Amino acid sequence: MTAVVPTRELVDADLIELCVARDERAWDTLVERHAPLVYSVARRAGLDASAAEDVMQATFLALFNEAASMRDGQSVAKWLIVVARRQAIRERNRRERAGTPSEMVDHTEVAPSEPEATSVESWERRAAVREAVRTLGGRCRELLSLLFLDASEPDYDAVAAQLSMPRGSIGPTRARCLAKLLAHVREQCPSLLDELGATEVSGERPKGT
Amino acid sequence: MEPDVSNEALMKFELGELAESEIAAIRARLHEPDVATRLAHVRHLLHAMRDGRLDAPSAASVRRLKRIPRPDLFASLARALGQAADTLIATVAYDTRLHPAVAGMRGGASAAHVAYEADSLDAHIRISAEGQQRRMTGQVTRTSGEPCPGAVAIVRLDEPGASIQLISLDDAGMFTIDLEVGRYALAARCGERDLDIGDIEIS
Numbered sequence: 001m002t003a004v005v006p007t008r009e010l011v012d013a014d015l016i017e018l019c020v021a022r023d024e025r026a027w028d029t030l031v032e033r034h035a036p037l038v039y040s041v042a043r044r045a046g047l048d049a050s051a052a053e054d055v056m057q058a059t060f061l062a063l064f065n066e067a068a069s070m071r072d073g074q075s076v077a078k079w080l081i082v083v084a085r086r087q088a089i090r091e092r093n094r095r096e097r098a099g100t101p102s103e104m105v106d107h108t109e110v111a112p113s114e115p116e117a118t119s120v121e122s123w124e125r126r127a128a129v130r131e132a133v134r135t136l137g138g139r140c141r142e143l144l145s146l147l148f149l150d151a152s153e154p155d156y157d158a159v160a161a162q163l164s165m166p167r168g169s170i171g172p173t174r175a176r177c178l179a180k181l182l183a184h185v186r187e188q189c190p191s192l193l194d195e196l197g198a199t200e201v202s203g204e205r206p207k208g209t
Numbered sequence: 210m211e212p213d214v215s216n217e218a219l220m221k222f223e224l225g226e227l228a229e230s231e232i233a234a235i236r237a238r239l240h241e242p243d244v245a246t247r248l249a250h251v252r253h254l255l256h257a258m259r260d261g262r263l264d265a266p267s268a269a270s271v272r273r274l275k276r277i278p279r280p281d282l283f284a285s286l287a288r289a290l291g292q293a294a295d296t297l298i299a300t301v302a303y304d305t306r307l308h309p310a311v312a313g314m315r316g317g318a319s320a321a322h323v324a325y326e327a328d329s330l331d332a333h334i335r336i337s338a339e340g341q342q343r344r345m346t347g348q349v350t351r352t353s354g355e356p357c358p359g360a361v362a363i364v365r366l367d368e369p370g371a372s373i374q375l376i377s378l379d380d381a382g383m384f385t386i387d388l389e390v391g392r393y394a395l396a397a398r399c400g401e402r403d404l405d406i407g408d409i410e411i412s
Contacts, residue, residue, distance in 0.1 A: 024275075031274045036263035043264050053270040054301065060274045129257045148258040151265035175224060179217035182247075182254055196253040207387055 008032075009137075011032045012076035020068045030076070031060065032132075036151065037077065037127055038084045045088035055091055077127035081120055108182070121195075128192050132185050139163070140177035147174060214244050220250045274406045286362040286396035289373045294398060297327035299406045322396045323409070330357065330404040332397055336411055340389050343411045349382045349397040349404060356382035357399035366392040366408065 007015060007029040018026030038059050042052035062083055062135045063076075070079065133144050147170075160167040185192055214235060220360040221227050222235045238244045247342040287293060320337040339346045349357045359378045365371035368391065378397070387410055395406045 027274050035266050035271050035274060037267040038283065039270075040263040049267075052264075053266055056266055056270060057273060057300055061298055087295070126257060126261050129254070144258070149261055151263060153262070164397060171224075171226060174227060175217055175220045176221045178224075178251075178254070178258075179215065182220070182251060183214050185254065190294055193253050194251040196257045197249060202368065 008206070013074075014074065015066050015072055016076060019064070027064070034077065034080055035060075037123070037130075038080050041081055041123060042088040042091075045085060046092050047088055049090055051095070053154060054088045055060075055084055057183065058087050064086075074147040075124070075127075077131070078120075078124050081123045083121060085123075125146060125195055128189060129196075132189070132192075134183060135188075135199075136177070136184060139165075139173070140180055143170070144174055144177050144181065214238050214247075216247060216251070219244075219248050220255075223248070223251050223255055224299065241291070247276035266361070273408055281364045282364070282366075282394055283335075283396055286364060286373060286394065286405070288402055289362040290360055290396060290398040290403065291377055294401050294403045296396075296403045296405050297330055299330075299332060299404050302326045302331075325404070325406050326352070327404055328352070330397070330399055330402060332404055334409065336409075339387070341389075343390060344385065344387050345409075345411070346382065346385045347397075349378055349399055356380065357397075358382055359398040359400070361386075361395060361397045363388075363393055363395045365389075366394055 007018070007023075009023045010026070011082060012030070012033075015026045015030050019030065035056060038054050038056045042055035042059075043049070047055060049088075059080060063080065066079075070076070133141055133149065135141075136144070142163055143159070146154055146162065147178070154162065156167050156170050159165075161168060196203070211232050212366055218227070218231070222232060227235070235244075239248065272347065283296060287296070294297065303322075304324075305322045320335050323334045323336070325332040325334070330349065330350050332347060332349045334345060337344050337346070338378075347361070349359065349361070351357055356377065358380050359382070361378060361384050362373050362375045363376070363386065364373045374386065376386050382399075390411055393409045397404045397406070397407060
């Protein structure tokens with residue numbers, strides 16, 4: 001008997017293959033995995049929340065339409081970053097040309113723009129780190145995701161409650177999981193760490209949230 | 210030979226979780242290339258992790274994304290419309306419920322206007338309230354603006370087993386239908402192509 005692997009455990013390339021075969025669970029997993037990335041790329045391009053969600057919609061629609069022609073080994077995250085940035089910049093320019101009435105844009109929600117020439121690579125490196133966390137699996141994936149990647153920035157009490165673990169064990173477990181992540185990245189993608197270092201030195205990383 | 214400095218110890222060193230004596234022990238080893246390189250990698254990774262938090266899109270917008278591929282649903286709508294046709298998946302160009310200023314420009318605060326677009330077809334839908342009933346008026350055109358006579362198939366999404374309703378488009382590509390509050394999917398046939406609209410919320 002073949003064991004059924006939950007779609008969330010699959011790598012992007014396998015999910016794309018399933019999407020081409022019209023597997024809606026695979027599509028849902030791709031959306032859950034990458035929607036925050038695409039949305040954030042659009043927001044950092046200077047769009048408000050509503051426009052960023054429009055860009056997200058258009059980007060995933062393009063992915064759905066292009067999935068069958070994606071090459072083996074092509075990074076889905078990079079593809080999404082490039083398409084989302086292009087769509088976001090087009091939308092921003094369109095709004096600027098149209099002189100969008102100010103009441104249509106919530107200026108308090110507009111994130112500052114990032115340097116355009118360098119950010120695709122920066123986003124790609126961050127996506128690679130997220131993917132490394134995802135592939136850790138188990139408790140480490142859950143803990144690191146909550147502590148470092150969750151947009152709601154839960155405090156230790158919330159993390160302890162969500163993971164049903166004593167608050168006092170979060171710190172030691174965090175260090176152990178980060179060490180495991182480091183070992184994983186050094187083994188699977190050693191150049192990423194040097195690239196991250198170069199990004200820090202040149203100061204080209206996307207602005208923090 | 211001294212024991213290796215573990216990655217976990219380096220993590221704790223960088224996170225400030227070690228006692229003074231342990232900190233001193235690691236500092237004494239930083240001249241070793243391997244330890245120094247691994248500590249640099251620890252710093253790069255932590256920096257990337259701290260900087261890696263993403264914004265969260267609204268739950269509603271993520272739900273909309275998940276509804277993009279509905280092959281079975283649209284296949285049944287296409288069958289209701291007749292012979293198979295190429296399909297175009299519509300995206301929202303604007304929605305006055307999300308952009309009130311556009312509603313103002315259109316002069317209709319009591320009705321919602323939603324515009325959809327795809328490669329070669331557009332659709333404009335107006336939803337107005339008639340007591341408990343809602344009326345949907347729509348027009349399907351080619352991107353050039355030329356009206357597109359044909360037909361529309363519409364089905365309620367939030368009512369399992371709901372039957373598909375067919376409506377003819379007039380010469381101007383327009384249609385009208387009275388509906389109850391709910392969520393609907395619609396396919397508009399224009400020549401050899403269907404414009405698929407995945408989720409119309411009528412409230």
